[in-house]
Amino acid sequence: MNDATEQTPRALLRGRDAVAIIVGIVIGAGIYRTPPMVAGVTGDAGWMLAMWVAGGVVSLIGALCYAELASTYPHTGGDYHFLTRAFGRNVSFLYAWAKATVINTGSIALLSFVFGDYLSRIVSLGPFSTAIWAAFIVVALTIVNLMSLEASARTQNWLTVAEVAGLVLVIVAGTVAAPSGATPVYFASTPPLGLMGLAMVFVLLTYGGWNEAAYLSAEVRGGHRAIVGTLVVSIAIITVLYVATNASLLAGLGFGDLAKSKAAPADVVTRAFGDVAGNALAGFVAVTVLTSINATMLVGARTNYALSGDWASLRIIGGWNAARGVPVRAHLVQSAIALALVAFGAAQKDGFEAMVEFTAPVFWGFLTLVGIALFRLRAKDRDRARPFSVPLYPLTPAIFVVVCAYLCYSGIGYAVSRSAIHVSLIVMAAGVVALLLARIKAR
Numbered sequence: 001m002n003d004a005t006e007q008t009p010r011a012l013l014r015g016r017d018a019v020a021i022i023v024g025i026v027i028g029a030g031i032y033r034t035p036p037m038v039a040g041v042t043g044d045a046g047w048m049l050a051m052w053v054a055g056g057v058v059s060l061i062g063a064l065c066y067a068e069l070a071s072t073y074p075h076t077g078g079d080y081h082f083l084t085r086a087f088g089r090n091v092s093f094l095y096a097w098a099k100a101t102v103i104n105t106g107s108i109a110l111l112s113f114v115f116g117d118y119l120s121r122i123v124s125l126g127p128f129s130t131a132i133w134a135a136f137i138v139v140a141l142t143i144v145n146l147m148s149l150e151a152s153a154r155t156q157n158w159l160t161v162a163e164v165a166g167l168v169l170v171i172v173a174g175t176v177a178a179p180s181g182a183t184p185v186y187f188a189s190t191p192p193l194g195l196m197g198l199a200m201v202f203v204l205l206t207y208g209g210w211n212e213a214a215y216l217s218a219e220v221r222g223g224h225r226a227i228v229g230t231l232v233v234s235i236a237i238i239t240v241l242y243v244a245t246n247a248s249l250l251a252g253l254g255f256g257d258l259a260k261s262k263a264a265p266a267d268v269v270t271r272a273f274g275d276v277a278g279n280a281l282a283g284f285v286a287v288t289v290l291t292s293i294n295a296t297m298l299v300g301a302r303t304n305y306a307l308s309g310d311w312a313s314l315r316i317i318g319g320w321n322a323a324r325g326v327p328v329r330a331h332l333v334q335s336a337i338a339l340a341l342v343a344f345g346a347a348q349k350d351g352f353e354a355m356v357e358f359t360a361p362v363f364w365g366f367l368t369l370v371g372i373a374l375f376r377l378r379a380k381d382r383d384r385a386r387p388f389s390v391p392l393y394p395l396t397p398a399i400f401v402v403v404c405a406y407l408c409y410s411g412i413g414y415a416v417s418r419s420a421i422h423v424s425l426i427v428m429a430a431g432v433v434a435l436l437l438a439r440i441k442a443r
Contacts, residue, residue: 018227020160021298022234024291025209027163027241028111032265032285034202035246039259041199045250046186051196052246055203056239062400063210063231064390065374070227071387073377077302079211079370086373086380090435093311095366097431101337102362102424104300108293108334109341110355112137115289118282131346135339141294142335145301146326159291166284167241170265173272174248184255201410204403205360206242209292210235211367228388301330311438357420360411362428364404371401 035048042048075081080099084092112134120129144155191199210231245265249258252268261267270278305327341355348354374390374397390396415421 017157018230019234019237020157021295022210022230023237024160024163024295025299026207026234026238026292027160027167028206028209028288028292030206030208031167031242031245032263032288034206035249036259036261036264037202038199038246039250039255041195041202042191043195043259044187044189044191045184045255046188047191047196048199048250048255049186049243049246051199051203052243053239054200055207056235056242058200058204058399058403059207059210059239060232060235061396062371062403063235065371065397065400066211067228067231067388068386068390069370069374069377070231072381072384074227077305078299079366082370082373082377083366086376087369089311090439091369093435093438094428094431095369097434098362098366098428099300100334101427101431102359103366104296105334105337105341106355106359107296108138108300108338109134109345110359111289111293111296112338112342113345113355115286115293118286118289121282128346131342134342134345137290137293138335138338138342141290141297142331144294145297145331146328155294159287159294162284162287163291164241166281166288167245169277169281169284170269171241171244171248173269173277174250174252177252177268177272179254184250197406198410200403201407204407207238208363209296210238211370297331297334301327301334305330354420357415357418358423358427361408361415361421362424364408364411368401368404368408371397371404 038051039045039048042051069082070078073081073085077084080092080096083095113130115137116130116133119133123129125132249264249268252271253261253264257267258264266278266281269281341358345354375394378393412421415424
């Protein structure tokens with residue numbers, strides 16, 4: 001077999017490349033949508049900002065848990081590998097199935113619909129314009145990822161720069177548009193605990209995606225500990241940008257207008273710099289979505305690759321092109337499933353909402369299991385060297401598990417309220433059937 005076309009991942013990513021990938025995944029369309037929702041739920045400027053700070057703290061806690069797992073068990077399979085070691089191949093197979101058919105591909109389809117919505121406003125392609133643009137971007141970015149890891153990382157770096165520039169524009173606009181002498185009233189009232197929990201659901205959904213760094217743990221230069229610094233730096237950058245963005249929106253619009261706005265960032269940019277600048281912000285939103293899709297594709301294909309190495313019947317989706325640093329067939333499988341989900345979403349009333357209902361319960365359920373895996377692996381591998389140990393164990397991972405479990409519960413409740421939970425259940429039931437068939441073939 002030609003070494004240039006096969007075998008294992010190498011450490012090709014610089015630390016800044018990995019940071020760009022993580023920041024690119026996390027800073028998506030959510031930050032342009034959720035600030036008014038959080039403001040409306042909390043009903044207070046002080047508590048609104050506190051929720052965004054708390055979201056960064058919770059994300060950092062989760063990142064520290066992942067840093068221990070990723071530095072102790074570096075593997076391109078990320079979560080899949082952790083779950084295999086902690087709970088065995090059956091659980092990790094179901095996770096990989098969920099990742100391939102629901103979590104990553106659903107996220108790619110969801111983000112592609114957002115991209116399609118914005119592009120359709122500029123160039124409409126008819127009644128199915130959004131879905132056509134969504135399918136186009138899935139194919140285009142798959143081609144970029146197939147070229148090489150370096151090409152994908154380079155693309156990610158430039159997209160992330162543009163993405164951050166969009167948020168910086170919003171932050172500056174809030175300062176310019178802020179009325180002279182106007183000061184928001186902080187902590188004038190305290191929202192009920194239930195509403196604070198709902199606000200955290202929106203906030204943590206906006207912070208979601210930092211965990212994907214686990215899939216890069218074997219490909220980041222600098223050894224096992226490098227992933228720790230990568231995670232901490234990434235979360236710090238994201239938290240600063242999110243809190244500054246919300247503070248700027250609050251200053252530029254005022255709490256009342258912020259809570260009522262449907263497009264707060266565009267409103268504050270328009271108020272500060274005029275209609276042309278407000279319309280230009282739509283371009284930054286489109287770039288933000290592109291960044292998240294590209295990064296999600298990059299890490300998602302690595303689960304498919306890891307799965308193929310553990311199950312003989314799935315070797316067809318394996319194969320690592322060492323020259324390009326790319327799991328080629330895994331990318332192609334991922335793209336095919338994402339395109340199928342785009343077609344599914346196009347048949348629904350709202351493709352974006354359909355993908356949220358489809359992915360949320362499964363994503364947070366398996367993330368809860370990853371948190372539990374940390375406890376399990378501490379007990380199983382007591383003598384294993386840990387380049388990094390999560391501080392304040394067991395409190396830190398316990399907080400992570402509780403938060404993930406709550407978000408899983410909320411995701412299920414949301415899907416039930418939309419009469420959509422059956423979609424996720426059907427897909428996971430199909431995963432159980434696939435597991436049984438794979439085990440039969442393995443005998």
